[in-house]
Amino acid sequence: MKSKIFHKAFLLLTSILVNYQSPAQDADSYSLLTERFVDRPINVHRGQLQVNTGYELSVLNKKFDPEGKVVNLAKDGSAAMQHLFPFNIRFGLLEHLQLSAGINYARAGIRERNIWIIGYDAEVNIDELNEYKGLDNLDFGLSFRAPFGSKRVDWTVYGNISLPVFDHKPDQPNHSINTAQLATTYTQLSYYYRNKYGSGIPIGILGTSFRFNTPGFSAILNGNFSTGLKEGESILWRSNLEEHEFRYTQEKFSYEEGQQVDYAVMFAYQAIDWFAVILSVHGTNSFGGWSNVTGKKVGYRSENLIAGGLGYEIMASTNLRIFQSINIPFAGKNTMGSLIIHTGISLNFISASYHNIL
Amino acid sequence: MKKIWFQICLLIMTGSISGQIEEMIIPSDLKQQTVITEPATLRKGFFRIGTINSYGTVDRIFDESGKRTYIMGSNGWATAWTHEADLSYGITDRLQVSAQLPYERKKTFFSSEIILPGFDTSQIHSVNSKGNGIGDISVAASYQILKEEDRKPSLLAKIFLTLPTGRKNPTNVVNSRDFNMPTGNGETTIDFRLQFRKIFYPYSVTVYTSYLYHFKAKKIFNPGEEEISFRSGDMVYFGSSYNVHLNDWIALLNEVACYKWFDDKFYGSTTYDQGITGRWGICYQPALVFQVRRFRFFEVIQFPLKGKFISADPVYTLGLQYTL
Numbered sequence: 001m002k003s004k005i006f007h008k009a010f011l012l013l014t015s016i017l018v019n020y021q022s023p024a025q026d027a028d029s030y031s032l033l034t035e036r037f038v039d040r041p042i043n044v045h046r047g048q049l050q051v052n053t054g055y056e057l058s059v060l061n062k063k064f065d066p067e068g069k070v071v072n073l074a075k076d077g078s079a080a081m082q083h084l085f086p087f088n089i090r091f092g093l094l095e096h097l098q099l100s101a102g103i104n105y106a107r108a109g110i111r112e113r114n115i116w117i118i119g120y121d122a123e124v125n126i127d128e129l130n131e132y133k134g135l136d137n138l139d140f141g142l143s144f145r146a147p148f149g150s151k152r153v154d155w156t157v158y159g160n161i162s163l164p165v166f167d168h169k170p171d172q173p174n175h176s177i178n179t180a181q182l183a184t185t186y187t188q189l190s191y192y193y194r195n196k197y198g199s200g201i202p203i204g205i206l207g208t209s210f211r212f213n214t215p216g217f218s219a220i221l222n223g224n225f226s227t228g229l230k231e232g233e234s235i236l237w238r239s240n241l242e243e244h245e246f247r248y249t250q251e252k253f254s255y256e257e258g259q260q261v262d263y264a265v266m267f268a269y270q271a272i273d274w275f276a277v278i279l280s281v282h283g284t285n286s287f288g289g290w291s292n293v294t295g296k297k298v299g300y301r302s303e304n305l306i307a308g309g310l311g312y313e314i315m316a317s318t319n320l321r322i323f324q325s326i327n328i329p330f331a332g333k334n335t336m337g338s339l340i341i342h343t344g345i346s347l348n349f350i351s352a353s354y355h356n357i358l
Numbered sequence: 359m360k361k362i363w364f365q366i367c368l369l370i371m372t373g374s375i376s377g378q379i380e381e382m383i384i385p386s387d388l389k390q391q392t393v394i395t396e397p398a399t400l401r402k403g404f405f406r407i408g409t410i411n412s413y414g415t416v417d418r419i420f421d422e423s424g425k426r427t428y429i430m431g432s433n434g435w436a437t438a439w440t441h442e443a444d445l446s447y448g449i450t451d452r453l454q455v456s457a458q459l460p461y462e463r464k465k466t467f468f469s470s471e472i473i474l475p476g477f478d479t480s481q482i483h484s485v486n487s488k489g490n491g492i493g494d495i496s497v498a499a500s501y502q503i504l505k506e507e508d509r510k511p512s513l514l515a516k517i518f519l520t521l522p523t524g525r526k527n528p529t530n531v532v533n534s535r536d537f538n539m540p541t542g543n544g545e546t547t548i549d550f551r552l553q554f555r556k557i558f559y560p561y562s563v564t565v566y567t568s569y570l571y572h573f574k575a576k577k578i579f580n581p582g583e584e585e586i587s588f589r590s591g592d593m594v595y596f597g598s599s600y601n602v603h604l605n606d607w608i609a610l611l612n613e614v615a616c617y618k619w620f621d622d623k624f625y626g627s628t629t630y631d632q633g634i635t636g637r638w639g640i641c642y643q644p645a646l647v648f649q650v651r652r653f654r655f656f657e658v659i660q661f662p663l664k665g666k667f668i669s670a671d672p673v674y675t676l677g678l679q680y681t682l
Contacts, residue, residue, distance in 0.1 A: 055659065057672070059415070075484050077433040077469025081417050083672070109417065111433040113482070114470040129428050176430070190430045314648075316604040322646065324657075341674070343659070 029350040033318045037268050037276035038218040042156045042209045043090070043098040043145045047354035050090040052102075054323075054344030058082040060110065061339065064305070064332035073336075077113035082106055082132075082338065100141040100160075106197055107133045121184050128191040136197040137162040141205075152213050158224075160205040168198030169235050175246045193237070201232035201257060218268040228257030228289070236293055258289025258300050274315040278325065281308050305332035311342070321346040389681040392649040393656075394562045394601050394609050398514040398555055399500050400448030400681075408444040408654075408679030410458070413437070414672070420639070420665040427670075432468065439463040440493065444679065452502040460493035462524065462541040489539025493524040511556035516568075518549035522575065531581040544577035545590060560603035564613075568595040579630035586626025591637070594618045599643075611645040611658075619668070639665030654679040 032045050044050050060080040063071040073079040088102035112128040143158035171194040178188045207224025235250040264282035271277055287302040311325025323344050329337030388401060400406060416436035421427045441463070446456035466487045473480040498518040506512035524542020531537040551568035572590040579586070597615030604610055619637035624630075645658040658675040662668060 057674070074435050074465075074467040075469060075486060077435075077467070077484070079435040079467065081415055081671070109428045111428075111435070114433050114468075115473065116470045117473045117475065120476055125431070127431055127433055129430065131428065188431055192428075192430065314608070316608045320604055322604075322608070343657075 029352045030318060032350055033348050034315065036270050036273055036315075037278075037313050038213050038216065038270040039151060040213075041145060041151075041154045042211050042220070043096075043143050044092040044348075045350065046092045046095040047351040048090075048092045049349045049351075051347040052086070052088040052090075052344060054086060054342065056082075056084040056086065056340060056342045058084065058108075058338035058340045060108070060336050062329060062337040064329075064335055064337060066301070066334055068331065068333050070337075078111050080108055080110040082108035086344070096145040096147050098141075098143040098145070098156075098158075100139075100143065102139045102141075104136050104197070105134065106136065107131075119184070122187070123184050124187045124189060126189045126191070128193075130193045130195060132195045132197055134196045134198065135166045137199055137203065138165045139163075154209075154211040154213070156209045158205075158207050158209070160207075162199070162203040162205065162226075164198050164200050164202060166196070166198050168196050168200035168232075170195045170237060172248050173237050173239060173246075175239055177241065177244055177246070179244070189241075191239075199228070199232070199257060200234055202229045203227065203257060204229050207262075216270055218266075218270075220266040220268070221264075222266075223261070223263040225259065225261055227259045231256050253291060253293040255291035255293070256289050258286050258302075260284060260286040268313075276313045278311045278313065279309070280311070280325075280327075281306065282327075283307075301334045303333065303335040305329055305335045305337060307337070307340075309340075319348055321348065389652045390649065392603065392607065392609050393611070393647045393654070394557065394603055395559065397451070397502070397506065398512045398553070399452060399454035399502050400446055402448050402451050404448040405682040406444075406446040406679050407682065408677055410440075410442040410444050410675060410677040412440045412442075412673055412675045414669075414674070416669065416671065418670040420662070420668050420670050422666060424664060424666050433470075434466060434468050436464070436466040438465075444677070452505065454500045456498045456500070458496040458498075460495070460524075462489060462491060462493040464489035464539050464541070466535075466539065468535050485535040487535065487537055487539055489525075489541050491525050491541040494520050494542045495523045496520045506555065506557065511554045514551075514553040514555070516549075516551040516553070518551065520547045520549075522546055526575075527578040527585070528581045534581055537581045540577070543590075545575035545588075546573040547571060547590075548573075551595075562601045564597075564599040564601070566595070566597050569593070570595070579628040583628055584626065586624060586628055588625060589623045591620035591622045593620070607649045609647045609649070611643075611647060613643040613645070614640070615643065616640045634667045637665070637667045639668040652681045654681075 032048065058081065060082060061073050063073050063076070065071055084104055084106040086102065086104045088100065090098055090100045093099050108131070110130045110132070115126040117124040117126075139160055139162045141158055141160035143156050146155040148154065173194060174192045176190045176192070180186045203226055205224050205226040207222065209220060209222040211218060211220045232255050233252060234255065236253055238249050238251060239246045262282070262284050264280060266278060266280040268276050268278045283304065283306040285302070285304045289300040290297050291300070292298070307327050307329040309325045309327035311323060313321055313323040316322050323346065325342045327340040327342070389404060414437070416429065416434070418426055418428050439462070441461045443459040444456070446454055448454050467485070469482070469484040471480055472483050496518060498516060500514055500516040502512055502514055504510060504513040522542050522544050525540050526542050526544025527540055528537045547570055549568055549570045551566060553564060553566035555562060555564045570593040572592055574587060574589045576585050576587050578584070595615055595617045597613060599611055599613035601609055601611045617639055619639070621635050622631070640663045641660055642663050643658060643660045645656055647654060647656040656677045660673040660675070662670050662672070
């Protein structure tokens, strides 16, 4: 009985989404592609293909401790940079149904404070680098847009699944040792760990966005919840120094990703038809999750971060939009804060026949 | 007879019409030309002022085998800002002079936990070295040997002279890590550049080569050392850029440059001399240039792609110029 009701409701919803004629469907492709930022819906239009890519530089020079106090990572000896290249595609299957797929490639090297042991006739200097490199999970998304039929109010509900299609286990470390006979015997020990970005487990995301447009302004609210969908397994590399050579062994351990709540508020001001200024505040709260990497099952510390951003979007041509933003973390607990400079381009195309025919 | 007069009148009218078109190209319009459409040098009497700001860090290098790798052995973290005042003036339609006045802001951080087992003690030691001040000032002259015509490219010759006006030696030395860093290189250089450019509106293509010559100079490389003579290795550049107008006022520039960097020579003893030889590099440099009336805003990211014994970190540059 329940499945019949669900089946009928699903058919009714599909019928509304397919047959509903929104104001956008009366417009021609040129008008849709050159829509001002404050006139756009949250999703792309029916038949619209959007390809987004760019470059994001993050300067990891700040950390928030458990009390929320700021620690200067440069002074602490562990500042780092992350280079990220995002890639994301969105397609409007219907005016109210959007498909998306995305993946990021990134690289970062996080150093630790040196340890310098000074004895009477020997010195040992130890440095450590944790490199993170590679592709993260492949993300697929589906976003439903409520058929309000108004350009002023828009509401979407979306679900994403982030799949671990690439290997997430760390590569064998590449530690090194060098010894020199100076006034004392000087030994440089360099620990070089090679980690990856993939989570190793599928992650489910459920979220919603609300947008309110006026002729000059837009306000966008977004919130989502993500959680690991199963327990994961990875490896820990251990090393022994035997006669000036490192020998490596690996140990398996299990972990479970915690849950995460992300939220964002964005205000956009359309200064000129082709230029919009965007102010945003976004936050992340993560909690739960555990790992037995130490041999005992230990829960992760909860983390939270609030950051503010200022950016702009330029409509350079019918098909090309350029956007750029700078994000600064201003509050948090138990987490790193990065200054992020994001430069992106968005290529947009609409199949006129698909837009009108379907 | 009437017909002849009528034809003469028509000819005169046509002449006056073309004259009116000439009149329409007024200097204020010419000052709004984009990086793609403007001539290779500033027109006579045009004056361009601006500021150029670059940001970079020291994190990775291309090692001896050309592999991009992290700088190991230390947790040192360095950042550098350069703020430049940029001035250019067109003496004639073919000859331009320019000057760059830089201000440097450098920071280096080191942090170590020093453990002394003999004394059963340990302490955290953090050092933050800075280098703020005027950098090395440059002056340049550019001359259009060939002016661009319908079928011919322009050919530009440029001489770029850099003078050692910045502080060349470390000051306020406390120890080998705690001191005020130099803000100049302490050497005079001359860069000679030849550049071809052809406009195929909305595109343009540039091909160039340059040779950077370093004069012999003297400075202290590391705190605690004596001043020694040295001559930095010269550099040969080959580069090309493919530029396109995304619309009437935004241009995307794509430049690829490769360079060979000859070996440095040291006439004395310094730990800076690591015996590095055979340096070379290839960089990709995309730039977005926005032309809003007489204002020009540009943004450049330089990505080192390949190389040997050179920095592998990107450099961000932001600039704003105005043509008077």
